[in-house]
Amino acid sequence: MADQLIRATAADGGIRAVGVITTRLTEEARQRHNLSYVATAALGRTMAAGLLMASSMKRAGSRVNVRVKGDGPLGGILVDAGLDGTVRGYVGNPSIELPPNAKGKLDVGGAVGKGYLYVVRDIGYGYPYSSTVEIVSGEIGDDVAHYLVNSEQTPSAVVLGVFVGSTGVTAAGGLLIQVLPKASRDEALVATLESRVASLAGFTPSLQAGKSLPEILGELLGDMGLRIFPETQILRFNCGCSFDRVLGALKILGEAELQDMIVKDDGAEATCDFCGNVYQASSSHLAQLIVDLQAESSVTR
Numbered sequence: 001m002a003d004q005l006i007r008a009t010a011a012d013g014g015i016r017a018v019g020v021i022t023t024r025l026t027e028e029a030r031q032r033h034n035l036s037y038v039a040t041a042a043l044g045r046t047m048a049a050g051l052l053m054a055s056s057m058k059r060a061g062s063r064v065n066v067r068v069k070g071d072g073p074l075g076g077i078l079v080d081a082g083l084d085g086t087v088r089g090y091v092g093n094p095s096i097e098l099p100p101n102a103k104g105k106l107d108v109g110g111a112v113g114k115g116y117l118y119v120v121r122d123i124g125y126g127y128p129y130s131s132t133v134e135i136v137s138g139e140i141g142d143d144v145a146h147y148l149v150n151s152e153q154t155p156s157a158v159v160l161g162v163f164v165g166s167t168g169v170t171a172a173g174g175l176l177i178q179v180l181p182k183a184s185r186d187e188a189l190v191a192t193l194e195s196r197v198a199s200l201a202g203f204t205p206s207l208q209a210g211k212s213l214p215e216i217l218g219e220l221l222g223d224m225g226l227r228i229f230p231e232t233q234i235l236r237f238n239c240g241c242s243f244d245r246v247l248g249a250l251k252i253l254g255e256a257e258l259q260d261m262i263v264k265d266d267g268a269e270a271t272c273d274f275c276g277n278v279y280q281a282s283s284s285h286l287a288q289l290i291v292d293l294q295a296e297s298s299v300t301r
Helices: 023-033 037-054 108-112 141-151 187-199 203-208 213-224 243-251 255-265 283-300
Strands: 004-010 015-021 063-070 077-082 086-091 115-122 129-134 156-165 168-179 267-271 278-282
Touching (some): 004 213, 037 063, 115 141, 156 187, 168 187, 187 213, 267 283
Antiparallel strands (some): 004 015, 015 168, 077 086
């Protein structure tokens, strides 16, 4: 099944629901970064969360940055997700592995530890909106829901899951269910929704059983006037890094540093943290950057 996002409403527009399947892009991230089991689960959950949060943005080009900064051995997570369905991300310590937690599952909470969740929303103009909340459990879903309730005042349930086995990621994705202001005062509705989300057996088991996103949402909201929008958005792992951007970053170092790289290293090597691509800049590339800097300097005099 292709990685995808669907949107829906229920309760006469009082409930907003979004579902994502992110199996393939999570497997791509696992391979690119050579992630351990627990690191795969942590990054996969956070990428799904980023895509779910970005789905509510309106302006083309809008993006969400999600940074999980905990004191656990994972060393933090950084994810960049866009309204266009693209996402990228990495973890601080991709090789960390931990024993299963008390429930017999991958110990993402233990890998993340205690700390803070930072969210930056860039709507394409003006200053990006940023907010910070404390990490609740480190399991990502609870922490994102905590952020949405406290920073955006929207009662939300976030269900995230990644199943990774010996052959790689076989199921990944998540759900975001939000009670909008028009229905937030309906305590019975909120209680029913909370009960159903809590009783959900798990998102990845549903995917592994062959259930589609509409079927999963139907089990949760089918009797609440569920309306699934016809558009299905394709999701993918994508990084905007390029050799030209690497040269631009090297140029900022200045003439002296570039000349030192030529003499000592006969060039430069740069690795993109987000996707793992490695770029090689030869001594001739660096020499041309020096020429460009000298030309720019003479023009400004």
